[in-house]
């Protein structure tokens with residue numbers, strides 16, 4: 001097999017490892033379904049080259065969610081090879097209008113220019129079909145689309161026989177060690193979705209970031225432990241202070257040093273998602289006093 005960079009997960013499923021993993025699923029006619037396309041044109045090119053090396057032709061793109069690093073290769077691939085694109089609802093709107101990502105990270109206001117880098121702002125892509133959870137036969141391949149929302153508001157994972165392309169429903173062990181506050185937009189959903197990954201009958205799981213694993217239960221457990229530690233840390237930081245102070249204290253406790261504005265706003269969004277989840281689950285309270293929103297642990 002001459003796929004220079006590709007790793008093989010099963011007879012029909014390969015992936016291109018990188019800062020973000022994109023998967024290639026083959027059908028009987030040597031055609032390829034692309035699951036996510038990486039962060040940019042270069043990533044799209046590498047995916048095409050990987051298909052060339054396998055002797056297969058890409059015929060369709062399935063995006064798992066709308067974060068720029070997962071669909072940034074769409075533009076190159078759709079423009080040059082006219083591939084149709086499938087994406088989850090809501091996320092499809094962002095994939096077609098990528099500026100919405102820096103806009104929501106900056107609370108809906110005109111984003112700072114630092115948030116308009118390709119890390120957070122991909123080129124727009126058309127979306128031809130909205131995905132629904134359940135069975136989907138695509139170019140002769142039986143896919144199971146699994147709702148794994150939470151990391152993104154609508155996030156879908158894809159199961160092909162016993163291979164689960166989880167995308168960012170879970171993170172690889174090495175990623176969890178590096179990022180003790182992994183990005184999430186709906187933490188209740190994120191925890192439930194990570195747990196779901198262990199219950200779908202797969203033998204091997206590919207996270208969006210990090211190594212594939214056959215220890216699915218172990219990987220899920222490690223993800224839940226990190227989410228729970230982050231939640232506990234954030235509750236402890238809620239001592240009648242503003243969310244920005246909760247963010248600062250939580251980062252100190254978790255050993256995170258934020259070095260740039262994109263990372264600041266990604267962490268900020270994640271802390272807001274935890275606060276929303278923790279308020280809904282009765283762990284923290286919110287008071288509006290002196291024109292400031294102050295977060296406290298429940299009962300304090």
Ligand SMILES: [Zn+2]
Nearest residue numbers: 065067151168
């Ligand atoms: Zn993501």
